[in-house]
Amino acid sequence: MTTDSKWGKETLRQMLLIRNFEETADKLTLRGKVPGGMHNSSGQEAVAVGVMSALDPKDVIATTHRSHHHTIAKGMPVNIVMAELFTKATGCSGGRGASMHLADVENGHFGGNGIVGAGVGIAMGAAVGIKQMGHKKVAVGFVGDGGVNTGRTWEAVNMAVIYKLPLIIIVDNNQYAVETFVERVTGGNDIAKRGAGFGLPSFTIDGQDVEEVHKYTLEARNRALAGEGPTFINALTYRYYGHNVGEKGQYRTQEEIADWRSHRDPIDRFSAKLISEGALTQADYEAMINSVAKEIEEAVDFAEKSPLPDVSTILDGVDSGLLGASK
Amino acid sequence: MTTDSKWGKETLRQMLLIRNFEETADKLTLRGKVPGGMHNSSGQEAVAVGVMSALDPKDVIATTHRSHHHTIAKGMPVNIVMAELFTKATGCSGGRGASMHLADVENGHFGGNGIVGAGVGIAMGAAVGIKQMGHKKVAVGFVGDGGVNTGRTWEAVNMAVIYKLPLIIIVDNNQYAVETFVERVTGGNDIAKRGAGFGLPSFTIDGQDVEEVHKYTLEARNRALAGEGPTFINALTYRYYGHNVGEKGQYRTQEEIADWRSHRDPIDRFSAKLISEGALTQADYEAMINSVAKEIEEAVDFAEKSPLPDVSTILDGVDSGLLGASK
Amino acid sequence: MSTTTPTTPTTQQNPTYSEAFQSGVREEMKLNPNIFILGTDLVERGGHFAQVKGIAQEFGVDRVKDSPISEAAMVAAGLGSAMYGCHPIIDLNFIDFSLGAMDEIINQAAKIRFMFNRPVPLVIRATSGVALGGAHHCNSLESLFAHTAGLSVAVPSRAYDVKGLIKTALRSPDPVIFLMHKKLSGVRGEIGDENTFIPFGSANKVKSGKDAAIISYGYTIVSAQKAAQNLAEQGIDVEIIDLRTLYPLDTDTINETVQKFGRVVVADEAPMFGSITAEIAATASEANFKHLKGPIIRVGAARAPLSANPQMSEAAIPSVNDLVEAVKKVMSY
């Protein structure tokens, strides 16, 4: 199928923006700019952008410790994301969260999470709220291949099924949990089949094909809006970098990484398609790359120049005090 | 298939013993003899006896809040069980446990449990121990239809699969969790399919047919001993009484109960089969009923006459003190 | 902050402690369509302690939802929908079952407001306290929750407080752990009207006295009242302070009480080592050291799991006599 040119360009740009963000932030982390390190999502852009491009901006997402790609694709300006990584006051969480705790609840981003599996539960809860209030929205919960071994994930999936919630569960399946290969820890080694066991439409899809991700998400969203309940999507993808910045490890070969990078890169694939279809010229593409680089450079500058949070605020916002005078 | 007469009689007697125990204990509970009440398993005898008759006495079980039937079938003398219900010092847990906390760890009974789903995890852990020590045994974890909605159950199932543990998971599926019908809360409404999603052999079987339960358990045990890992068995059964003693509720019809009792009672079915096959005479059967009644009567007598635990022991056994002087 | 309300005559007209909960919840549900209740066996049964009896029939099953046995998902459902804009009541049945949802409570619900500047108007209700049922049904976990920044903890001892506190909780944007004592479920008492709100962090002087004070909460207040009668016969007039909430804690009333008497007993039925009575005693001692006639005495439960045998379980928690002895000890300074 031929890709719509406007949509294709916007989608490609989003993926480039994420890639540049991650590679830039990775280097800055190595230089000590990102307290606590960060989880690089390079290689996984198509999952984030494919999903988000199928959603309405008002839809809700909740995600994991590896969430820069989801967050940027959801529409958070990269300078705000970068500032949060730097734990600056101008970051989305005022510097309280850093890389793992990006959020903008007002705008439907219910947060990254330090706890594996927690995002699916929170998204499921948001879907309860959406249904309860009769809104026409969906919630999307992201989880990793490692996260599907947490019990909380399946409790949430089951609850979504029985309440027919407008929820989409996306497994951002990059095949490793830290250094552990998915096959070694996943009974049955078929994550979509697990979903099916809980009675919801479940698919394993090519997470390196942004159009496939988009299409499955759109269908899931339509089912959800029609009151037909949740969908489970296991998107196969790959992360190019270590689990946390600077980590290498012997758990996978350089050949494996090179193979994914050279044959299945989501950006290369999609840009090649757009170019071959005439939806994009090589010159457009290069301009896009440059414009993205500039945007990220400005984001770094913004983050660098932003003030640190005021340490005198460490007790602010723990609770409202409205229950009674907190002492 | 014709049933072996000796095995058949022993199996039938076990079921009768459980039924009489439960009906007797139910009445005693209504008379205030069983602190905290009890969960009556009448109707579910074939699951307990079918499983246990396929095990070796040294195999391990861990079970739920509804566990009298498993415990008696596992071989604990009924007077000890009854004494525990009465919270007497002579009970298996010294009166500390009552109905929900029957155990005899030394003899492979790793306990009933007040927490739904916990038994599967404990049995899985026992299976880790069995495998670690190279023993030729299996562990069996019981869970209810309600319990399969706890995340902990699926974490344990997954772990058993990836470590190829000698574990058998039995869903004692009596179709209700307190007053909640299984279909209302079980996404997909196919519990064995959930198991299959985690990659282990999974079966739904007739839990009112003691021979079928026996056969599937035996096969599962053989697979486990051969190093082929765990098996998941969803045994369809029914409880005749309320969730806890004295509870009735409007959540199911009297017709439904009458139907199960009159058409699918595991004891009636099995005794009729044995009689029709000539393995048992009507007179034998009546003698068996009487002997069982006598055994239960004696158990009640034993429980009644047993001393209460010494309240001065309430601090005994919390820990060994061997880490250092506890203060 | 301390408000004294009349001791309640227990007439047949007065609702039970459980019914007081129903009453407060009903009133708030009428006003706020975003309140809903989610838990196991709520619709037909009305909950294991009749705490929501009839509410599904009145408000429909969209607002009283029966749940699978999935405590983590139950709390997650509450958390996510509270972030979205609802005001859910998650009914965990027994507080012991919260142990299956601790991440959702402690890591998520308690921290969202601080991290993301988003209110989490979530009530987690559960039955608590020592009674029958044994080790898995008698955990006293209140100190765990009170220790967690971001959570508030209500521990009402009578119908009036149940209603007044749940109404406050349902008007506030913060997560609340609402613990109702199993031995009080059926106890009748007066309740306030639809405008009676009890602020968290306001203790109730159950009884005033001249000689010494017992500071406590929950069922131990009943024992303290019995102890006070017994002590009165011995000529000792003891004041009783019911904290009603453990966080926020009414430190003003605690400080006043310590300063007034210098002889104070702090009591509850949790295992004493590390219980909330330690916080109260330590902080009150530090703040009011000069006023102390002797040490603040703590009374609590044995460091042991609870037994199903009723005599053992009773023996593990403070008796009326333990309270009497503790007061006599502070009187001996």
Added chain:
Amino acid sequence: MSTTTPTTPTTQQNPTYSEAFQSGVREEMKLNPNIFILGTDLVERGGHFAQVKGIAQEFGVDRVKDSPISEAAMVAAGLGSAMYGCHPIIDLNFIDFSLGAMDEIINQAAKIRFMFNRPVPLVIRATSGVALGGAHHCNSLESLFAHTAGLSVAVPSRAYDVKGLIKTALRSPDPVIFLMHKKLSGVRGEIGDENTFIPFGSANKVKSGKDAAIISYGYTIVSAQKAAQNLAEQGIDVEIIDLRTLYPLDTDTINETVQKFGRVVVADEAPMFGSITAEIAATASEANFKHLKGPIIRVGAARAPLSANPQMSEAAIPSVNDLVEAVKKVMSY
């Protein structure tokens, strides 16, 4: 019960705090074939803090098992196999993740011995303490565990104690929560030999003093040592007691210390409201009231989740200066 060991010179030869763990575990694994370790990313990576580095290579993957991310099942695997006769070490990585296994820890592992008279020789190891990582990686949960009857809690502050305590844990039949502070992982120090066992419930006098005492544990011991230097310059000679375990607690040493000085600071980095320092202060005040020159002063963290921003996170926990001020306060009585 208090044993004083020489302050350790930190030479290159000395192992790190993490290596001390490896050393103790290796020695015990050689002697006891039933010890195994289970957790995430242990085999190749050696754990996130190198705490089991190389052990899989030495003992094989049957004795060092990589686990799925399933904390409840991890603890259940430990619990069931411990009941069966093994002596598992369940490595939960960060203690924050124990919140997904609280039922298995608090309702099951802690209670089995009491209920069923069966030992549960289970070690649950995790990295703890405040450092980087933010709200989900910096929970101080030690008071929750110490409050739970049936659990013991180790909180070593140096390599020597890590090794001596883990060896004791691996010879005992009871469940132990073994908390290693993230900021200490790489700190080098002397360790004992294969016969050095440190009993739980034995505090270590890190430094003796003449004027006042700081009682603490974990990383706060490092801050206390800095505070002591600072105070020495001001002419105040402070004694430092490292509790090493929070349960059993070395109440003998605590009582002696309170009686000796009458001026005592109890400090840690957990949110202060409801922390274990409350238990220590309350119990020690009650037992030694007459010896107190003034109230026992507690120093702890703010009641707030931790932030990822390092300055905010540092500001939330006690600084060296906070400890100095607290000691000066007790000196002012």
